[in-house]
Amino acid sequence: MLPIRDVNPTRSFAWVTAILIAINVLVFLYELALPSPKALYGLVHAMGLVPYRVSRHFSLAVLPTFFTSMFLHAGFVHLLSNMLFLWIFGNNVEDTLGRLPFTLFYFLCGLGAGAVQVAVNPNSLIPTIGASGAISGVLGGYMLLFPRARVYTLLFVGWFIRLVELPAVMVLGLWIALQFLQGLISLGMPQVGGVAWFAHIGGFLTGVLLVKLFPKRQRWLS
Secondary structure, eight states: OEEEEEEOOOSSOOHHHHHHHHHHHHHHHHHHHSSSHHHHHHHHHHHSBOHHHHHTSOOGGGTTHHHHGGGOOSSHHHHHHHHHHHHHHHHHHHHHHOHHHHHHHHHHHHHHHHHHHHHHSTTOOSOBOSSHHHHHHHHHHHHHHOTTOEEEEEEEETTEEEEEEEEHHHHHHHHHHHHHHHHHHHHTSOOOSSOOHHHHHHHHHHHHHHTTTSOOOSOOOO
16 A cells, blocks of 8 residues: 555645655765765664664763664665655645644654664664654654545555555554554564664654644644
8 A cells, every 4th residue: 555645735835844855865865875885884873773772872972863863764665655655744744733843743753753663672783764753753643633634545456556545544544553563573573674663653653642732723624
């Protein structure tokens, strides 16, 4: 299941969402421009969020990695899927909260995502990177704000692909249910590189909880 776009107009251009996307793309281009895999490895380990450092060797120097890790990505698919979700759902949340509150909301969701990932895997030496934790919070906020908004979604069933229009609560509800399922499965597996399912879960739950605390701008709600 892959959302393509929503039917939920905004009053103004989502500048913060666009800037976040631009920064993520620029950082990824910097990753590609590094001279060697060793240099990239060094960047990821220096700027990524390593749970073991937080839980076992905490220092103030670790705190910035909660933020810097949000702008690193492991590949084109990782980047493009994150930016697609951010653009589809971020513009409406930004339009409702306002630009500065949305910026705060986004980073708080990223912090919540990182905190949950550390809590679940405190001894992991694998860096957690990517904007998906913060974006998951945006998805949680969107689901509460616009549960009936229509989302054009590609459904994949084997070789069969169909474009359907579904309510946001169904698309995002199924998405977070899948994250919980994959997260539970991952608990019984060796810790290797892969998807940080609990960062997604933590970000989503943070977004659901926090969006209620932010004042809403007057606009048409779907």
